[in-house]
Amino acid sequence: MNHLGKSFGRVRAVDDLSFTVPPGQVTGFLGPNGAGKTTTLRMLLGLVRPDAGEALVDGRRYADLPAPVSVVGAVLEATAFHPGRTARVHLRALCLAAQLPGARVDEVLDTVDLASAADRRVGGFSLGMRQRLALASALLGDPAALVLDEPANGLDPEGVHWLRGFLRAFATDGRTVLVSSHGLAELARTADRVVVVNHGRLVAEGSVAELGGDDLEDTYLDLVRGTR
Amino acid sequence: MIYAELVKARATRSVWWLGAIAALSCVAWAVVDVQLWLGDRPDDHAIESAYSMAQQGYLFTMIVGVLLVAGEYRHQTITWAFLVSPRRSRVVVAKLAICGIVGLIVGLAAAVVTAGTTAVLLAAGGHPVFTAGVPLALLGSVASTALWTVFGGALGALVRNQTAAVVVAFVWFFYAEWFLVMLVPAVGRWTPTGAAKAVSGWTRDATPVAGNLLPMWAGGLVFLTYAAVAAVLAGMTSTRRDVT
Numbered sequence: 001m002n003h004l005g006k007s008f009g010r011v012r013a014v015d016d017l018s019f020t021v022p023p024g025q026v027t028g029f030l031g032p033n034g035a036g037k038t039t040t041l042r043m044l045l046g047l048v049r050p051d052a053g054e055a056l057v058d059g060r061r062y063a064d065l066p067a068p069v070s071v072v073g074a075v076l077e078a079t080a081f082h083p084g085r086t087a088r089v090h091l092r093a094l095c096l097a098a099q100l101p102g103a104r105v106d107e108v109l110d111t112v113d114l115a116s117a118a119d120r121r122v123g124g125f126s127l128g129m130r131q132r133l134a135l136a137s138a139l140l141g142d143p144a145a146l147v148l149d150e151p152a153n154g155l156d157p158e159g160v161h162w163l164r165g166f167l168r169a170f171a172t173d174g175r176t177v178l179v180s181s182h183g184l185a186e187l188a189r190t191a192d193r194v195v196v197v198n199h200g201r202l203v204a205e206g207s208v209a210e211l212g213g214d215d216l217e218d219t220y221l222d223l224v225r226g227t228r
Numbered sequence: 229m230i231y232a233e234l235v236k237a238r239a240t241r242s243v244w245w246l247g248a249i250a251a252l253s254c255v256a257w258a259v260v261d262v263q264l265w266l267g268d269r270p271d272d273h274a275i276e277s278a279y280s281m282a283q284q285g286y287l288f289t290m291i292v293g294v295l296l297v298a299g300e301y302r303h304q305t306i307t308w309a310f311l312v313s314p315r316r317s318r319v320v321v322a323k324l325a326i327c328g329i330v331g332l333i334v335g336l337a338a339a340v341v342t343a344g345t346t347a348v349l350l351a352a353g354g355h356p357v358f359t360a361g362v363p364l365a366l367l368g369s370v371a372s373t374a375l376w377t378v379f380g381g382a383l384g385a386l387v388r389n390q391t392a393a394v395v396v397a398f399v400w401f402f403y404a405e406w407f408l409v410m411l412v413p414a415v416g417r418w419t420p421t422g423a424a425k426a427v428s429g430w431t432r433d434a435t436p437v438a439g440n441l442l443p444m445w446a447g448g449l450v451f452l453t454y455a456a457v458a459a460v461l462a463g464m465t466s467t468r469r470d471v472t
Contacts, residue, residue: 038472039472063314065314068312068314080303080307080308082240084241085240089239090305090308094308095232096229096235097229137308
């Protein structure tokens with residue numbers, strides 16, 4: 001992110017935001033509701049057009065990547081499914097559009113432990129199942145990086161535990177993870193580094209240890225209150 | 229990409245429900261036409277008109293197109309499409325192609341059931357069942373139905389909001405266009421409905437535009453131009469907007 005900025009009407013959602021997400025680590029993206037986290041991630045993914053600065057992946061804009069889903073997998077809000085389509089149809093259509101082999105559908109369904117529900121309509125899925133399906137969609141292209149917006153929402157404790165292990169392993173594999181959350185305690189256990197934003201601006205950036213380790217919550221509250 | 233869109237369309241039940249309603253409404257129109265409007269001694273033209281009722285489900289098939297495109301915005305699945313293909317114009321073109329294919333399927337189904345019903349009713353009434361112009365009337369109806377679906381898709385891409393797109397279509401086709409044609413009959417052949425009716429070789433005197441239509445090919449061109457203008461406008465405006 002390079003001096004990134006975006007306004008919606010009179011609200012400056014993201015303002016002169018710059019930070020870098022290194023590979024091999026889980027980077028947590030923290031901030032209160034409305035801090036500009038989702039807007040930032042959507043600008044990174046080419047869904048929202050920045051009005052200042054730029055967001056680059058491997059030095060390129062998302063839209064300029066030749067095979068974007070094989071570079072970055074994205075887990076955005078978990079409701080973005082057609083209720084009448086099955087999980088398999090959703091994944092298969094994505095595979096076809098991205099020109100990926102159809103065998104990836106079953107592989108990612110297995111990865112997120114959703115194979116038994118593959119042929120059910122998404123309309124009957126729980127929030128946790130939708131999150132898993134969103135993660136499966138993001139993994140289709142076997143990407144080098146994952147961008148996740150509040151992926152733990154709606155997951156039960158077992159699911160949260162599973163997701164933490166998955167993201168840790170993904171990063172240990174040398175890949176990149178950027179995960180936004182307002183679940184501090186959870187993020188303190190998952191992330192290596194954190195980037196804290198408030199009112200669209202960068203407030204702090206550093207390793208979890210630097211920012212207080214287990215006391216991340218205190219540091220965070222101080223930071224956010226200090227910039228209010 | 230087109231195949232991917234086809235997989236999605238095939239799995240969307242509302243599309244096929246509406247398609248079935250479109251086909252059934254054609255059958256209903258055919259029954260009305262043969263029983264009430266045909267007269268005792270129908271000429272060839274009247275026989276062909278009965279068959280061209282196969283295009284009368286057009287408002288439903290247009291809504292099929294709206295659903296296929298605007299439905300993606302409604303369910304936010306457009307996000308996935310744009311993530312896979314950040315070049316959004318390609319997504320829109322693929323979607324309009326799918327609208328054409330789905331429209332063709334619905335049009336063919338409507339033509340088959342309408343032709344069957346019409347033939348049976350004509351035979352029962354002691355009228356000639358076939359004339360040389362019947363195949364063209366049916367082909368024109370199928371083409372018209374496919375074009376209507378593409379038109380609906382372009383409208384959906386432009387308006388993005390499914391309900392708003394249907395309301396816009398409703399206001400235009402049930403009110404604005406009728407008033408316009410009644411006030412200025414000369415424009416009737418150039419309106420979307422007039423152009424689409426020309427494609428199907430429609431002649432039945434149920435609209436103010438009847439008897440004054442463009443040739444079949446010209447109607448097709450005019451109607452495609454409407455769809456293309458809507459699609460290009462969509463590409464310049466709606467599809468560029470932020471997806472939030």
